[in-house]
Structure formats: structure tokens, C-alpha cells
Amino acid sequence: MANIKEVAKAAGVSSSTVSRVINHSPSISDETKEKVFNVIKAMNYSPSSIAKALTNNKSYTVTLLVDVDDEKSFQNPFFYEIMHGIEKFVYKKEYSLIVANLNTTMKKESILDWLVKSKRTDGVILPSSILNSHIVKDLKREGVPFVAIGETTHLKESFSWVDIDNKKGAEMATYELLNNGFSRIAFIGLDKNKIFSNRRYEGYCSALEKSDLQLDKLIVIECINNKNEGYTQMKKLLESNSAPDAVICADNTISIGVIRAIQEKGLSIPKDIGIISFDTNQVAELLYPTVSTVNVNLFELGYQSAKILFEHIENNHTLDQGLLISTNIETRETTKSR
CATH class of the missing domain: 1.10.260.40 (lambda repressor-like DNA-binding domains)
Structure with missing residues (x-):
């Protein structure tokens, strides 16, 4: 050579x-x-x-900073879709991606200080869930570009972030049900401690309001997102005096339990009750009936996070920005017209 x-x-x-x-x-x-x-x-x-x-004086590496103690993130296949998107863009720029644990110490320094002060990384991507004012100030002081994955509301500092347009996705899900003849739509899986969940709830409320429909908080259910909770909460709704004729599920694990409760009641999907769920279509296609979904493009979430990071790396005058990734509706058997 x-x-x-x-x-x-x-x-x-x-x-x-x-x-x-x-x-x-x-x-x-x-x-x-x-x-x-x-x-x-x-x-x-x-x-x-x-x-x-x-x-x-460049390292030609960027860092994906994570918290390995957050086991749910690493057990979630979504994490690897996001990482794939980041790696795709990083490779295109002829850089290397390193994954570092926030809680690791190197020579009595935090991993972030070790990476930044020794110039071992040219930029950082990290989930908003581990971002705090201390990290923001440290990165800005050292002049290290960074991008957060996920919108934040708890920090006053300005920085770039990328997230899914969860509000618009929930609006689209609500309209999908309304346009197919459903009118009393429940929302199962609200978690007020998570921004993305609140944004979805806002979209649901917005679509109802624009359709001149009254919000009924009796069919808005806060619960943990798993199939057992989906089953329990749907069963309670069906036994109550305020049973819905359609359900928006926070994710497909909830929809598994919801379907089971409806079928045990002897009701037909979608003839009696319609269902639409957020997130992965892989599970949705395996269920019976197949579940309509609000698809979120997590590869694109990672790809755009890396793209914005390199805009900052290549031009330190780049303005901070927030970017929302569009969603789309995948219509399947659970929302067919009544």
C-alpha cells in the first residue's frame, strides 16, 4: 500500500x-x-x-454514553435499533463509535472526564434520562459537542436533542380509530413520569378536542407497560359502566394483555372493540388478530442524532436544535372499519 x-x-x-x-x-x-x-x-x-x-488533534471517535445499571434499556431491542442508526452515520464519516458506561471510573476519574479531558472523543450522544445540569455544564465547558436522545423538560440549559414525534403519533392513532367508526377511545399505559408518554397523552387529548369529543378520564389508565397490566386494566374497563369501544395501547406488550381480556369476554376485535398500539410491528404481526400500530423509526432516531452531532463537530457555531422524527400508521386487522 x-x-x-x-x-x-x-x-x-x-x-x-x-x-x-x-x-x-x-x-x-x-x-x-x-x-x-x-x-x-x-x-x-x-x-x-x-x-x-x-x-x-482529533480522536476520530464519538461516544454513546449509557447507564448499564438501567437493565431495561439493554434488554429492550429498541436500544440496538437506535445504536445501529448511530453507527451507520458514524461509519459514513469514517469515525469509530465507542459505548461507555456513565458509572465507570478510569484512574479515579469518571469515564466522561477521562474521555473529554484526554481528548479521547470528539463528541457524545447520550439518552436524556441520564442527562443532568452537571454533565451539560462539563461538556460545554470543555467544548465537546453532544446530542441528547429524547426531549427533556427538566433542564434549563440549551442543547441539541432528537426524539420521536409522540404527540403527532397519538393524534394519528386517535384519528385512525375515529375514522373507522369508533368513538369511545380508552388510553392504556400512561406514565406521567415519562415525557414521551405525556406527549402521547397530549396528542390523544388534542385529537379528541379537535373532533368535538369529551375527554373521559375514567378510560385513561395509568399503569406499568406489560401484558399482565394490559390484561388487568382492560378487564376492569370491560366490567365497568364506562367500557370503551376502542383502545390505544402505550406499547405492544400491553396490547397482548388487552386482546386476551377482550377475547375472554367473548367480544370480537374489531367488530366490538378496536385496538391500536405504539411501537414495534414485529410483535403486532404475530398477534391474532394482527394489531394496527403507530410505527416509530428508531434507526432514524439514532441516525439523525449522529448527523446533528457531526454538524456540531464540524462547525462549532452550529445552533442548538430539537428534531422530531415522524411516525406512520400501519393499519392491520384491529382497526378495520366497523
Whole structure:
């Protein structure tokens, strides 16, 4: 494989000029850049990441900061979809992605301090659930770009973040049911401690209001998101005097329990009760009947998080921004017209 001196000789320029071309220096003319890149391609030259890092004081790595004590995140396949999206964009930029545990210490320093102060990372992506004012201030003080995955409301500092448009998704889910003849729509799985859940509830309320329908809080159910709770809460609703004719489930694990309760009652889906759920379509397609879903693009969530991070890395004057990723409705058997 050719080295930088051989590339410089073939292009008729100095080694330092080749280095500046590789690092996209604005001081090099377009004509020289084109000539050097043509020689690089012809000679199959690839500068080592170590050499590049030494040349321009960059690590050519970005860090995905996580909390490994949060077992639910690592057991959740959604985490790996997001990470796949991040890795896809990072690879495109010829960087490496490292995953670091927030609670690790290196030489008596927190992992974040160790990475930042020793210039071992050029940027950080982290879930908003572990972000706090201390981390924000440390990263800003050290001039390290970062992006949060998930909207936050508990911090006053400005920073870039990316999230799913949960409010719009819930509006679309409500309209899907209304347009198919359902009118008394329950919401099962509200968690007021989570921003994304509150945004979904806001979307549900907004769609009802725009449709001139009264919100009935008796059919808005706060519960843990699992199939047992879905079953228990749906069973209670069916035995009450305020039974719904349709249900929005916070996720597909809840919908498993909801379907079981409805079928045990001898009711038909969707003839008697319609169902739509958030999140993964893999489970939805395996259930009977197949469940209509609000699909969330978690790969795109990760991809756009990395894209915005590199905007900050490449231009330190980039303004902070919040980005919402659109959702779409996948209509299946549980919301067919009545």
C-alpha cells in the first residue's frame, strides 16, 4: 500500500499538502484537491486513523454514553435499533463509535472526564434520562459537542436533542380509530413520569378536542407497560359502566394483555372493540388478530442524532436544535372499519 510521501510525489505536491487535502483544509485550491484525490484513489492510499488524529488533534471517535445499571434499556431491542442508526452515520464519516458506561471510573476519574479531558472523543450522544445540569455544564465547558436522545423538560440549559414525534403519533392513532367508526377511545399505559408518554397523552387529548369529543378520564389508565397490566386494566374497563369501544395501547406488550381480556369476554376485535398500539410491528404481526400500530423509526432516531452531532463537530457555531422524527400508521386487522 502506498504511503503519503509516494502520493505527494505522484501528485507533484508536498506531503503537508496531501495532509491538508485529506483534512479538507480551505487553504487548498479545488484544482489541487481534485488532483491529489485522484492520485489517492489511483494508488489506493488510506491514511491511518492514528496518523490523522496526531495531525489534527482529533480522536476520530464519538461516544454513546449509557447507564448499564438501567437493565431495561439493554434488554429492550429498541436500544440496538437506535445504536445501529448511530453507527451507520458514524461509519459514513469514517469515525469509530465507542459505548461507555456513565458509572465507570478510569484512574479515579469518571469515564466522561477521562474521555473529554484526554481528548479521547470528539463528541457524545447520550439518552436524556441520564442527562443532568452537571454533565451539560462539563461538556460545554470543555467544548465537546453532544446530542441528547429524547426531549427533556427538566433542564434549563440549551442543547441539541432528537426524539420521536409522540404527540403527532397519538393524534394519528386517535384519528385512525375515529375514522373507522369508533368513538369511545380508552388510553392504556400512561406514565406521567415519562415525557414521551405525556406527549402521547397530549396528542390523544388534542385529537379528541379537535373532533368535538369529551375527554373521559375514567378510560385513561395509568399503569406499568406489560401484558399482565394490559390484561388487568382492560378487564376492569370491560366490567365497568364506562367500557370503551376502542383502545390505544402505550406499547405492544400491553396490547397482548388487552386482546386476551377482550377475547375472554367473548367480544370480537374489531367488530366490538378496536385496538391500536405504539411501537414495534414485529410483535403486532404475530398477534391474532394482527394489531394496527403507530410505527416509530428508531434507526432514524439514532441516525439523525449522529448527523446533528457531526454538524456540531464540524462547525462549532452550529445552533442548538430539537428534531422530531415522524411516525406512520400501519393499519392491520384491529382497526378495520366497523
